[in-house]
Amino acid sequence: MASIGTTVERTPSADVLSRAQARAALMPDCLVEARRLANTVISGWHGRRKRGIGENFWQFRPYVDGESLSRIDWRRSARDDHTYVRDREWEAAHTIWLWADLSPSMMYKSTLGSVSKESRALVLMLALAEILARSGERIGCPGVMEPIAARNAAERLATAIAHSPLADGLPRTDMIRGSSDIVLIGDFLDPPDEVMERLGPLARRGLRGHVVEIADPAEDLFPYAGRTEFTDPETGDKLTAGRAETLKEDYARAYQARRAALADSLRHLGWSFIAHRTDHLASEALVAVHMYLSGLPAMKAAGERQGERP
Template identity: 55%
Template sequence: WEAAHTVWLWADPSPSMLYKSTGASVSKQSRALVLALAMAELLSRSGERIAWPGLTDPFTARNGAERIAAQLMHAGDLPAKPDLSDIRRFCDIVIVSDFLDPVEETMAWLDVLARHGVRAHLIEVADPAEETFPYAGRTEFTDPETGDKLTAGRAEMLGDEYRLLYAARRHELTGWCKRLGWSFTVNHTDRLASDALVRLHMAMTADGPSARPTAGGHAGMIASGDRPGKAVA
């Protein structure tokens, strides 16, 4: 890869990532950090330059994952979305999030990467309950970021429309990434993190470093009775 090549890594710190339903083994935040730091470890051991936007400058070190983890522990409150404008061509970035913001907001945030010719790899971390919407009867939903509440008398009546909207959001993001030459991977928190790491490795090595694209509010809620987080509509 080119001498200037850096792999940037980022895991979403927003409150929605704390969600963990009873069907999941870990929270979305825990899974996102595991994925990002595991990639940092693998890349560091192979001599790659890595960085975390808003936290570190690009560096090379055998203990890269440990260094990033230590800085995250002492960083305090990090921005919900870091400024990506300094990331330039010949770089890759791995972005791990639930991507539950409105699609147009996500695209607007990431558009600078496309304009700079950066190759991005999006990993959507999903809780199984967010896909299946297993709620029924009287259910209270709480937005983890605003505290707004919504009480549904018969939550099951919302299920079909919710699942359509959830799938449409993912479909639109997947198609957008494909058009840009980016990768989009889904990792569920009731499955192994290694599944996503294997797919990510394949995406990052499939076309080599020369394959670059040309310039071209979370709205969810938490169901009461489940653990903190949100089921997103």
């Protein structure tokens, strides 16, 4: 997405170093905000607990013919005329891969946005890691951190990201094995066909995907007027508009068509899609993604409408 401003000539190595330093400096604040957000969202929740094989008691339920007699709780059954089974909590850790786009376009922040797209993406990713780690899930980041099951997974993920090399575009996923969930957070401004060319094979390998599109409000609203210079943060290319307001209608049509095409293609894969703006509460996107991961479809429509609100 084009940003606005004056471009200063810099060497590629200086740009890489500057971006790496900016990302490292951003990480502590993002981790603090992620933990605050996670604590707010999970208040009153019970994680992703499920009935299954484990050590912790979950519930009593009536015995069903054909079940092993060893599962019957005779002490509870002696209290009345029914036979009860003691269920334990499900403890099979699930692997969830988290990824945030850290390419130059994600550093964009207009005067209408409360934070940069990069900052919001990192906070959402780390908050998800915090919530999922507390539920016993295995958390990984493609090309950055192998899956781990640890209470401090969010902190370890933040450290790994701060020290990882800069990479543009979608992540490498050849290290992902078996059935997992993957959460991809970015602006996804490339043509939908190019994005789906990378994501389609992941779905065919059995990955359940959840895509969160982060947008600055200026990208949605195009509030520009008069002589305006737009600069592409990825390539440095510039476009000068004498009367920027004349571009608004065509821009809005193209921008919304791109989003709709991407969302439709993802739904055909069975993946979820959430559009989120940086002037909205981060908790909105976090709750929507967590509900998708928990298999609760009631939140889907609400999550997908986030990007449509003024």
